[in-house]
Amino acid sequence: MVESGGIKLDISGLDEFLRPGEVEAMSPRVAAAATSLEDGTCPGSEYLGWLDLPKRITDAELTAIEATADRARRDTASYVVIGIGGSYLGARAVLEALGGPAAGCPEILFAGTGLCSATLDRLLTRVRESDFLLCMISKSGTTLEPAVAFRLLRAELEKKYGRAGTAERITAVTDASRGALRGLATAEGFETYVIPDNVGGRFSILTPVGLVPLAVAGVDIRELVAGARAMREACRTDELTANPAHLYAAVRNLLYEKGFHNEVMSTFHGDLQMLQEWWKQLFGESEGKNGQGIFPASTVFTTDLHSMGQYIQDGRRNLQETFLCVREGVGGLSVPGPDAGDLDGLNYLGGRSLDDINWKAYQGTKQAHLAGGVPCTSFEMESLTPHTVGGLLYLFEKAVGVSGLLLGVNPFDQPGVETYKKEMFRLLGKR
Numbered sequence: 001m002v003e004s005g006g007i008k009l010d011i012s013g014l015d016e017f018l019r020p021g022e023v024e025a026m027s028p029r030v031a032a033a034a035t036s037l038e039d040g041t042c043p044g045s046e047y048l049g050w051l052d053l054p055k056r057i058t059d060a061e062l063t064a065i066e067a068t069a070d071r072a073r074r075d076t077a078s079y080v081v082i083g084i085g086g087s088y089l090g091a092r093a094v095l096e097a098l099g100g101p102a103a104g105c106p107e108i109l110f111a112g113t114g115l116c117s118a119t120l121d122r123l124l125t126r127v128r129e130s131d132f133l134l135c136m137i138s139k140s141g142t143t144l145e146p147a148v149a150f151r152l153l154r155a156e157l158e159k160k161y162g163r164a165g166t167a168e169r170i171t172a173v174t175d176a177s178r179g180a181l182r183g184l185a186t187a188e189g190f191e192t193y194v195i196p197d198n199v200g201g202r203f204s205i206l207t208p209v210g211l212v213p214l215a216v217a218g219v220d221i222r223e224l225v226a227g228a229r230a231m232r233e234a235c236r237t238d239e240l241t242a243n244p245a246h247l248y249a250a251v252r253n254l255l256y257e258k259g260f261h262n263e264v265m266s267t268f269h270g271d272l273q274m275l276q277e278w279w280k281q282l283f284g285e286s287e288g289k290n291g292q293g294i295f296p297a298s299t300v301f302t303t304d305l306h307s308m309g310q311y312i313q314d315g316r317r318n319l320q321e322t323f324l325c326v327r328e329g330v331g332g333l334s335v336p337g338p339d340a341g342d343l344d345g346l347n348y349l350g351g352r353s354l355d356d357i358n359w360k361a362y363q364g365t366k367q368a369h370l371a372g373g374v375p376c377t378s379f380e381m382e383s384l385t386p387h388t389v390g391g392l393l394y395l396f397e398k399a400v401g402v403s404g405l406l407l408g409v410n411p412f413d414q415p416g417v418e419t420y421k422k423e424m425f426r427l428l429g430k431r
């Protein structure tokens with residue numbers, strides 16, 4: 001068990017699956033991977049800007065983002081964030097984990113995450129009658145899905161405000177000099193923020209990609225960054241069992257080497273579903289290459305215990321499970337009772353909090369899955385705050401860097417993503 005920043009990593013569920021001393025024996029391999037990250041000699045070293053990002057973010061940068069957010073809060077009830085993959089998942093994950101926009105802040109709507117006409121049409125109908133602002137996020141500035149959504153949403157704004165009024169309602173987050181979005185922003189005079197060259201999309205949550213929408217939603221971005229900064233320090237030590245990121249990377253690789261090729265992240269909190277999606281992108285895109293990689297999947301319990309539970313309990317034994325659990329949720333509901341007659345048979349739960357019942361469901365599920373031959377690792381938190389979530393984000397980023405290097409891949413590129421684009425653009429006749 002290692003604890004840092006309110007996050008406990010418990011690997012006691014692996015006792016049956018790993019030999020004594022096996023984790024400690026990973027220490028030299030993990031240290032070599034971590035050293036090559038820290039000294040910038042690993043594959044993909046041109047994309048290591050995320051490593052020290054929490055420390056490099058300046059007060060002036062945060063102040064500028066907060067000023068953009070204050071203006072947005074004054075000017076609109078709806079803030080539409082356009083982006084896909086690494087330019088979308090982080091902001092949505094953090095926002096949902098923290099329970100959505102704060103009181104008095106605009107609703108945050110997401111667009112550009114696909115090419116489904118019905119989805120986009122619903123969004124256009126929703127914002128058409130009201131006032132809205134746009135935040136267009138694309139590092140390359142050329143990604144098709146957000147570019148299409150941006151063109152449609154800009155057209156809606158132009159009908160209402162003309163070209164100049166539209167430009168005042170748009171913030172663009174993109175590369176400093178390259179790409180169509182940068183050219184468009186310069187030509188039209190949008191407010192802009194820069195995504196640093198050396199930070200890849202899935203590692204960009206602590207750049208303006210994540211910080212601008214989160215600040216608009218009233219999230220305390222200074223606390224988020226502070227949590228990441230503290231976790232950066234906690235994840236520096238070479239003592240494997242005291243370093244949560246390194247320990248997690250080590251055990252999931254040990255299990256992979258024993259044939260547990262799929263990792264299911266399970267949570268009992270619906271608010272963490274998008275964080276699981278962010279985690280899936282981070283790990284899947286970083287590790288799935290050269291015929292290698294742990295396949296990341298996710299389940300939200302107890303819902304999915306009634307659908308995927310059977311497979312996890314009893315299906316092919318190639319699954320490792322990582323729980324992401326919070327003891328105290330938001331809402332504070334308890335089961336009413338006791339009830340005269342107890343006709344629904346629930347009096348044994350009368351007066352107990354749902355958080356308590358949910359925690360017991362987690363503990364019972366973990367016991368059952370362990371007994372079914374699933375190695376289980378747990379991340380446990382008392383509650384979710386911007387500080388804890390910032391720490392969690394950094395912990396997973398550091399873990400995937402080390403884990404990908406242990407697997408022997410470059411964790412910081414994504415050459416496979418280009419293949420579908422090439423085929424799609426050929427069919428669409430792009431020149």
Ligand code: PA5
Pocket residue numbers: 084085086087137138139140141142143146200201202203285414
């Ligand atoms: O992690 C990645 O690099 C990708 O998921 C990108 O973030 C995604 O494809 C969007 O790219 P862009 O920001 O260039 O529009």
